[in-house]
Amino acid sequence: TAAAAASTVRQVELEKECELRIEVGPNSPLRLRLVSGTAEVFGTEIPPEIWVTYPPRLKFAVFTWYGAKIEMDGITETEYTADETPMISYVNVHAVLEARRSRAKASPPDSDMAQGPRVIVVGPTDSGKSTLTKMLLSWAAKQGWKPTYVDLDIGQGSITIPGCIAATPVEMPIDPVEGVPMDMPLVYFYGHATPSVNVELYKVLVTELAQVVEKQLAGNAESRASGMVINTMGWVEGVGYELLLQAIDTFNANVVFVLGQEKLWSMLRDVLKNKPGVDVVKLQKSGGVVNRTAKVRQKSRGYKIREYFYGLLNDLSPHSNVANFSDLNIYRIGGGPQAPRSALPIGAEPAADPTRLVSVNVSTDLLHSVLAVSFAKEPDQIISSNVAGFIYITDIDMQRRTVTYLAPSAGELPGKYLIVGTLTWLENN
Numbered sequence: 131t132a133a134a135a136a137s138t139v140r141q142v143e144l145e146k147e148c149e150l151r152i153e154v155g156p157n158s159p160l161r162l163r164l165v166s167g168t169a170e171v172f173g174t175e176i177p178p179e180i181w182v183t184y185p186p187r188l189k190f191a192v193f194t195w196y197g198a199k200i201e202m203d204g205i206t207e208t209e210y211t212a213d214e215t216p217m218i219s220y221v222n223v224h225a226v227l228e229a230r231r232s233r234a235k236a237s238p239p240d241s242d243m244a245q246g247p248r249v250i251v252v253g254p255t256d257s258g259k260s261t262l263t264k265m266l267l268s269w270a271a272k273q274g275w276k277p278t279y280v281d282l283d284i285g286q287g288s289i290t291i292p293g294c295i296a297a298t299p300v301e302m303p304i305d306p307v308e309g310v311p312m313d314m315p316l317v318y319f320y321g322h323a324t325p326s327v328n329v330e331l332y333k334v335l336v337t338e339l340a341q342v343v344e345k346q347l348a349g350n351a352e353s354r355a356s357g358m359v360i361n362t363m364g365w366v367e368g369v370g371y372e373l374l375l376q377a378i379d380t381f382n383a384n385v386v387f388v389l390g391q392e393k394l395w396s397m398l399r400d401v402l403k404n405k406p407g408v409d410v411v412k413l414q415k416s417g418g419v420v421n422r423t424a425k426v427r428q429k430s431r432g433y434k435i436r437e438y439f440y441g442l443l444n445d446l447s448p449h450s451n452v453a454n455f456s457d458l459n460i461y462r463i464g465g466g467p468q469a470p471r472s473a474l475p476i477g478a479e480p481a482a483d484p485t486r487l488v489s490v491n492v493s494t495d496l497l498h499s500v501l502a503v504s505f506a507k508e509p510d511q512i513i514s515s516n517v518a519g520f521i522y523i524t525d526i527d528m529q530r531r532t533v534t535y536l537a538p539s540a541g542e543l544p545g546k547y548l549i550v551g552t553l554t555w556l557e558n559n
């Protein structure tokens with residue numbers, strides 16, 4: 131595509147319905163400002179005149195409906211203007227969703243009609259799912275709705291760190307740099323970056339999340355009319371496809387947007403034909419969506435974890451704490467054998483129960499693990515409880531029997547039970 135640009139202040143004139151696609155360089159941020167006209171980044175308007183800083187490696191587009199002049203300062207990996215985008219089709223489906231929200235709002239609050247659109251965005255990896263999800267949410271929030279953002283993507287989710295599924299109300303257009311406010315999202319910890327590690331657990335957590343979201347919506351007419359937008363994983367074959375069907379079913383989605391794959395669209399359309407009131411709509415993938423290699427994706431998981439502890443611009447200072455082995459109650463979900471071998475008939479292999487709770491003894495295996503702090507009051511509530519936050523194990527002293535860990539703040543952890551999976555992070559990577 132385009133050559134990397136040197137770090138000089140430069141201006142770009144954008145014609146109406148065009149976008150400037152940017153990949154910020156790897157080492158330093160990019161400053162950008164809107165000189166004249168109007169423009170948005172993934173559905174959120176850019177404030178006029180003010181310089182905004184975009185962090186290294188961010189890939190984004192500045193789109194304008196009516197024309198704009200942009201000024202940039204900093205090094206980019208890529209920057210080019212595109213006049214072909216699917217934005218018109220995206221804003222058209224947004225308009226249809228808006229009409230449904232208005233209809234829901236005008237309906238008797240206790241009726242089924244009072245439920246706004248429940249949108250789910252599906253498609254293979256790098257088809258622009260998260261981007262479309264954020265756009266639809268931001269456009270809705272801009273019109274004063276309070277849609278619920280549900281993220282089922284444990285690999286590259288954008289509500290919280292990887293290995294989790296989460297939901298949060300969106301009250302303002304989503305900041306393209308900061309993301310959704312991290313205040314109080316509802317988060318369930320799966321603990322692995324790939325769903326195949328424990329598919330059963332993933333399903334259980336999706337069901338838990340859906341139930342709580344359902345309860346929250348039932349008590350809030352405004353949220354209910356606003357509906358939800360659900361982002362999903364890029365795993366669309368085999369078990370991945372079944373997980374999509376489960377998500378559609380569990381969240382009672384009634385609008386399915388399929389990005390970038392004809393086959394998936396026709397499969398879903400055929401299967402959902404029998405479900406009245408579910409629309410399956412094929413949408414064009416944007417040419418601006420950047421393909422990420424497995425390595426890039428893994429790196430970006432690390433950056434998300436770093437961001438949780440240190441902030442996007444290194445503006446947070448996590449606290450290093452020391453605990454005795456005996457003070458930590460760590461559990462793993464799944465894996466361990468269901469019954470001891472001795473209790474089974476001769477020759478039978480113990481089956482691994484995917485949702486069994488296993489108490490974990492501290493060992494050096496836990497070094498560099500990211501653990502979740504559960505809200506559970508008792509161990510048997512762990513699987514059905516959401517989590518308060520995360521800690522990161524930085525040192526294990528087997529002699530002194532102490533664990534050193536990083537937490538967002540000093541003081542006691544917000545819960546007694548910790549959950550461990552296979553999620554790890556190397557701080558200096």
Ligand code: ADP
Pocket residue numbers: 149151152189190191253254255256257258259260261262286364416417418419420421
């Ligand atoms: P998916 O969720 O399907 O994996 P994403 O929406 O995360 O895909 O898009 C992949 C990457 O491409 C992200 O880094 C995103 O910011 C970037 N991207 C998406 N649309 C555009 C665009 N129009 N111009 C530039 N970058 C884009």
